Every structure is written in structure tokens, then in C-alpha cells.
Amino acid sequence: MARVTVxxxxxxxxxxxxxxxxxxxxxxQLYSGAEPHLEWENDKPTVMALREISEGYIDASVLDEPEDLMAASLAEELEVETNVPLASPF
Structure with missing residues (x-):
């Protein structure tokens, strides 16, 4: 596992x-189930996020994505996969 520096x-x-x-x-996002852009090498999500940034897969545009929209889309995805409606977090 390569060390990622600032x-x-x-x-x-x-x-x-x-x-x-x-x-x-x-x-x-990774902790919530998003697909990594790199091969997962037994890293924690924070290390994987830094690796993705250092390799150029992630940039500041990730900050433009509203978190509640990400959570809502993940909930929809889980409903489709499990066919069980989830309670609304709001």
C-alpha cells in the first residue's frame, strides 16, 4: 500500500x-457504498479518498454535490435492490 501525502x-x-x-x-460517499475509482487495497475510506484525489479521479467538484441528494439516491438504490421501502430520513 503506497503512502499518500498532502x-x-x-x-x-x-x-x-x-x-x-x-x-x-x-x-x-465510499463508506456509504459508492464505487471506488481505484482498486481497493484494504484501505480505509479516508485513505482511498486521498488516493483518488492524488491520482486525479476526484477534484473539488465533489463539493458541489448536495449530501442529502447523495443519501436520497443511495436510499432509492437500496429500495430497488431489496424491494423494501425505506423510511424517509426527513
Missing amino acids: EDCVDKMGSRFEIVLASARRAR
Whole structure:
């Protein structure tokens, strides 16, 4: 497993603050079941998110996606797969 450094990610994004926000958002997506863009090497979602940023698969546009929309689409996906309606989180 290769070590990911902040410097690897700074080249792809403008600031360290954007890296923190984007990697946190992407880690939540991965934890919620999103497909990774790289081969999963027994990494935690936070490490995978940083790896995806350093490889150029994820950029600051991930911050434009509303989180509640991501949760709603995941809930719809689970309903389709299990054929069981889920309770609304709202």
C-alpha cells in the first residue's frame, strides 16, 4: 500500500482546505457504498479518498454535490435492490 501525502494532493487541488473538504466528502460517499475509482487495497475510506484525489479521479467538484441528494439516491438504490421501502430520513 503506497503512502499518500498532502503534497501528492496539493498538486491536484488548490489548497489544503479543499483537500480536507473533498476527501471527507468522498470518504463519506465510499463508506456509504459508492464505487471506488481505484482498486481497493484494504484501505480505509479516508485513505482511498486521498488516493483518488492524488491520482486525479476526484477534484473539488465533489463539493458541489448536495449530501442529502447523495443519501436520497443511495436510499432509492437500496429500495430497488431489496424491494423494501425505506423510511424517509426527513
